[in-house]
Amino acid sequence: MTAANSEAVLPAKGIEAPRSGRIDPKYLRSNPSSGSFEMVAWVFMRVSGAALVVLIFVHLFTNLLVGEGIHQIDFAFVAGKWANPVWQFWDLTMLWLAMLHGTNGMRTIINDYAEKDSTRLWLKSILYLATTVIIILGTLVIFTFEPCLVDDAGNLMDYAPAFCENIAN
Amino acid sequence: MWSWVGHRITGVGIFFFLLVHVLDTSLVRVSPEAYDAVIGAYKHPIMIMGEIGLVGAIVFHAFNGLRIILVDFWKQGTRYHRQMLWAVMALWFVTMVAFSIRHLMLFFDGWEGF
Numbered sequence: 133m134t135a136a137n138s139e140a141v142l143p144a145k146g147i148e149a150p151r152s153g154r155i156d157p158k159y160l161r162s163n164p165s166s167g168s169f170e171m172v173a174w175v176f177m178r179v180s181g182a183a184l185v186v187l188i189f190v191h192l193f194t195n196l197l198v199g200e201g202i203h204q205i206d207f208a209f210v211a212g213k214w215a216n217p218v219w220q221f222w223d224l225t226m227l228w229l230a231m232l233h234g235t236n237g238m239r240t241i242i243n244d245y246a247e248k249d250s251t252r253l254w255l256k257s258i259l260y261l262a263t264t265v266i267i268i269l270g271t272l273v274i275f276t277f278e279p280c281l282v283d284d285a286g287n288l289m290d291y292a293p294a295f296c297e298n299i300a301n
Numbered sequence: 302m303w304s305w306v307g308h309r310i311t312g313v314g315i316f317f318f319l320l321v322h323v324l325d326t327s328l329v330r331v332s333p334e335a336y337d338a339v340i341g342a343y344k345h346p347i348m349i350m351g352e353i354g355l356v357g358a359i360v361f362h363a364f365n366g367l368r369i370i371l372v373d374f375w376k377q378g379t380r381y382h383r384q385m386l387w388a389v390m391a392l393w394f395v396t397m398v399a400f401s402i403r404h405l406m407l408f409f410d411g412w413e414g415f
Contacts (some may be wrong), residue, residue, distance in 0.1 A: 178374075266324075289333065
């Protein structure tokens with residue numbers, strides 16, 4: 133009984149899958165040349181999405197809901213946070229994941245609504261250019277940031293966070 | 302269907318804010334004055350309402366996104382997708398009441414008027 137069933141579902145040798153070879157390739161949903169990119173993108177959206185919930189909720193909590201909230205955010209606040217490598221890494225991870233997650237979402241939307249090939253190409257070119265610029269800019273800002281700025285005479289500027297005074301002296 | 306529309310609209314909105322937010326944060330590399338001047342705009346009452354709207358979009362996208370993950374990967378996900386949407390909306394409401402109260406209180410505490 134079991135053997136008969138399993139034999140029934142296995143394709144016999146020499147018999148092709150249903151309708152294979154009878155459909156013009158341009159109507160096929162699977163495109164062999166694109167490989168597994170769409171599958172990787174689908175998994176990425178779920179994995180990065182779950183990570184971003186944690187990254188962004190903590191980001192909003194520490195910046196807006198504790199201390200003085202929105203009023204505390206200034207140059208010294210950013211400098212104080214990025215003095216800690218944990219927050220540098222946190223913001224870097226958030227930047228990359230959010231930009232790639234958002235870009236893939238925008239790519240999906242462009243594919244859905246832009247019907248002309250040339251429109252899709254243009255919109256996606258602009259999208260990928262913007263994404264590249266923003267990711268590189270954000271990464272450089274996090275790693276080249278100088279919190280303890282000094283004036284021409286070598287004195288700490290007013291905007292410098294408090295911890296700079298220990299370093300300067 | 303409507304959760305799908307809401308997910309797309311909030312996603313696009315958050316994406317464009319993200320572009321602006323990376324640019325405004327990048328001003329810390331221009332000068333402290335430039336950063337403080339631009340970030341000061343976020344402390345205007347109109348922007349405070351905008352922030353509540355932005356966080357509302359983020360919280361919906363986050364909770365509905367977790368629901369999508371459960372529909373895709375949890376065995377019972379498709380059976381309970383409707384109940385999970387109600388849970389998303391209830392959690393969104395509770396989170397937004399708490400966030401709005403806290404954000405407005407902190408805003409009025411430090412506000413120096415127009």
